[in-house]
Amino acid sequence: MISNNAVPSQSDDFESIESHTTAPGAGAYLPPSDDRHRKAAIQYGKLVAEVRSLPGFESFMRSKKLSALLPSSICFSGPVVFINVDRDRCDALIILPEGTITALSLSELSLDKAEALRSQWLLYLKQQHVRERSLATQITRSSSGSPPVRILDRLWRWIVGPVLSALGMDVINAARERLPHITWCPIGPLTQLPLHAAGIYEDDAGPRVYNLVVSSYTPSLSALTRSLDDLAKHSATPHILVVTQPDTPGLPPLPGTTVEGLRLRDVFQSSEAPSTALDGEHATISAVKHVLGEYSWLHLACHGSQDVNDPLKSAFALYDGPLSLSDLMATTADNAELAFLSACQTAVGDEKIPEESMHLAAGMLAVGYKGVVATMWSIRDDDAPLVVETYYRKLLELRALGMLEKGETGAAYALHEATKRLREEVGESDVVRWAPFVHFGI
Template sequence: MPGGSDQFGHDVDRRMALAREWDELVEQVRAIEGFEDFLQPPRLETLLPAAKGGPVIIVNVSRWRCDALIVTPGGVDVVELPELRQDTVVDQVQAYLDAVTTRQVATLRGTRRDMDATVSSDTVEAALDRCLQWMWDAFAERILDRLEHNKGGGRRIWWCPTGPLTLLPIHAAGYHRSPGRSVLDRAVSSYTPTLRALVAARAEPREQGGAPGRMLFVGMPDTPGQAPLPNVDTERDLLHERFDGACTELIGERATRDAVLAGLVNHRWAHFACHGEQDLADPSRGGVLVHDGQLTVADLSSQQYQGEFAFLSGCKTAVGGANLPDEAITLAAALHYTGYRHVIATLWSVWDDEAAEVADNVYGAIVRDGVLHADEAAAALHHATRALRDRHRNAPSVWTPFTHTGP
């Protein structure tokens, strides 16, 4: 045996010394403020502040059982979900993705009239409607009943889905032709990728960097291989009006990857009016399409911002990955993780007219005297979405994609 017993004893001593050194280094890290839980599961008391503004609902999906964990400042309430099954969730998600893909084909043609000419809009809308109703029956109604959210629609809740549910529009669950039987009728919904992310977003904002009181506008009216976005100019004009001209423009050829990344560092508010792409097999490769290519989730995650608000008026900016559903790696989540406290995004392709309308309504509610009040973003989006829903109850593809992530 090469080395003999002496070498063996030396190797054992060396490994024991390295183990002691590792333990000492971990203890040093845990002594640093903010790193007390380094390499440990977080303590419950450090996560409960996430629910300071309202309950956070973690919907857990597994092959053994499914439950909702309702997190409040006082603790965690478990709601059993016997109607929710992992195999059914997978089937529903697949049907939903099929409908969304069909919807995307029509959107690339540019208008809802084109959709009627290329695919059956009734078929797409019916598939989306079935998904919304299934979510209501399987878990949403039971959860809201436990919360006693059965009157009005002004109370805040945060959804933290897991597994394949990360791909579905839980905020839109319900029977929208029956008043009061939907999440939209009972609560103002937001999303959070994790409890820790929400705790961090609720912390007192750091000293704001970047250009004070300026909006960064990134617009791509024409993108190779994509439908034109004629309302980019409309969105730009409405922002100039709301912010009294305090708006930095990166449009067309000026909207390069480097320019956008630099702009995000120097602006607290950002608005993207461009197409987006999502790679369901590799979510980190998804992103928004700018002049010289794609600004990816990985690009955005490479640096830290001090932003308050981002509006992603693009396609598929909040869709996660099919093969990694427990990892909420979306463009919206990436911006949120890296410093933008509030992010409005879209789950799938949206019609250009409706995107501009929602943007106008949201900014009309949260911008006063050129100042953006980001903490009002969730309620503003909720009311804008309800207004669209009330006009298009039979067309959920029009109003279900819009989401809010943040405190």
């Protein structure tokens, strides 16, 4: 819509014409009897052309060019890979840090194959009873030829392997001081599959993506660019708010969140990082909203819920009710930087609408956080404390040693270290335990 303050005459005309018609697509059929509609459509086209002739409105109602979607002052920390899945063909569009873009045909992948993988993966998760963060449950370890091993094998062969090969990242480079960073932006059914865990697990010496790169995700290019540009404007000194909810009324208990909170207290005290903890009955909606604007980092250890009909109503379960994304949007600090969502399924959208990135992690990026750690499926209550403690210790260490490059928060590398520690603890075959944790943004 045109601002009334910018061009009042065109704005009034535009609203008048829009009340009679919407912009028709090229070649749209209009019945001969619909003269008023046709006349309005012609006026609409002329008005759009007139607006585009005005200084500053050259791109009015046009798709943005790639240059307009890239960060204005900071390069990406590594390649950004968009995985496009369509009936006709599947491709990876790779944007390199300097802004150049290349297309890679994924000839082994198809939409039918992607949908089949998603269905198989969701069935496997359902069989593992990992739909909510919970106490320890019986989980079947993955063996050679088991469903998760086959799925991760295909993710490697059809998608991740070809992309890393094209980037020259498919072999371990001992000369590198650290692993390269890559950001994945899948669409459709691939949004619910763990690209960051792809590999040939039937071969002990086979490739595993986590040995080659540090993986992050983004719901869109604009979300990633916005995070980078905002990080450049707000250099945040970490002030951390920790919210733990071990016994939310009406929901299953999460005693591990108490352990989580105690470990975080020790981590932050030893590093002298300023923090505040709200636990149990003290973690109410009003209490969190009252102080949230003072903290650049937010850690939420609780149950979470997603509302696919109204994403702003997706929420975290506090002691006296849900803290929604709309609540966070109104109270989040201007210099908000990192959020850790130690809740259930915070990085997976609706199974019925896999094309949409409608989940809590994407929502937290939208309300202003630059980087978000979330989970693609639910985690075990006793795994979270280990991951959380390792993550924050590594994150604070990276910052204290000045090991971050421009445009980095350190969250991706810290989570990589934390999931490595959990993988070593539970074994590589327990994919469902070490692989749910993912990083979004920067």
